Amino acid sequence: FEPPPDSAKSYRVVRVAGEWAPARKIPNNLPAERDSFIGRADPLGTLEDLLDSRTRLVTLLGIGGIGKTRLAVRYARTWLGHYPGGAWFCDLSTARDLQGIFSAVANVLDVQLGQGDPAEQICTTLAARGACLLILDNFEQVARHAEAALGVWLEHAPQAKFIATSREVLGIAGEQAQVLAPLTAAEGPDVFTLRPAAAAAR
Numbered sequence: 001f002e003p004p005p006d007s008a009k010s011y012r013v014v015r016v017a018g019e020w021a022p023a024r025k026i027p028n029n030l031p032a033e034r035d036s037f038i039g040r041a042d043p044l045g046t047l048e049d050l051l052d053s054r055t056r057l058v059t060l061l062g063i064g065g066i067g068k069t070r071l072a073v074r075y076a077r078t079w080l081g082h083y084p085g086g087a088w089f090c091d092l093s094t095a096r097d098l099q100g101i102f103s104a105v106a107n108v109l110d111v112q113l114g115q116g117d118p119a120e121q122i123c124t125t126l127a128a129r130g131a132c133l134l135i136l137d138n139f140e141q142v143a144r145h146a147e148a149a150l151g152v153w154l155e156h157a158p159q160a161k162f163i164a165t166s167r168e169v170l171g172i173a174g175e176q177a178q179v180l181a182p183l184t185a186a187e188g189p190d191v192f193t194l195r196p197a198a199a200a201a202r
Helices: 041-052 068-078 098-109 118-128 140-157 188-201
Strands: 013-016 017-021 057-061 087-091 133-137 161-166 175-178
Touching: 013 087, 013 161, 041 057, 041 068, 041 161, 041 175, 057 098, 068 087, 068 133, 068 161, 087 098, 118 140, 118 161, 140 161
Parallel strands: 057 161, 057 175, 087 133, 133 161
Antiparallel strands: 013 017
């Protein structure tokens, strides 16, 4: 953004609870990026197009280490202003069953689970936050439970959107899969140049 004539800086603002607020104040727990984001312009644009349409769940598919998590976090940071209700990152790598999903997500959203249905309790929180984003990382080992968790949230938190990273499709209604390919021949050398330079600077 270009700053206005009477200021050295400019800020992106969004409507939060009926008032204008800087986008940087939108609540989130997104992991910090340790180095520059290389390439992936086309996949990032595709992800934005999908979530800017009527799609509310995108599953980023690819082998381990290909960059699914990095792409999801980059999208969330770049389009944080689309989600005044917050953007939340949840690592499911230690989840092994449905309760593991609920525990991990409840912890991230700061939900105190009571005696009722945990899926509905989390859903109530998501619905109350309005336009929000939840990234569910490493979903493959609990993919069989996607309908019992994500299916409920998609149905009853209509403004919430979701990105799952996985090595396999989740197979639930409303899912749009996006396959992430390796870096292109032009992008690959930039990564190998950047990482040794970063290591040398330590």
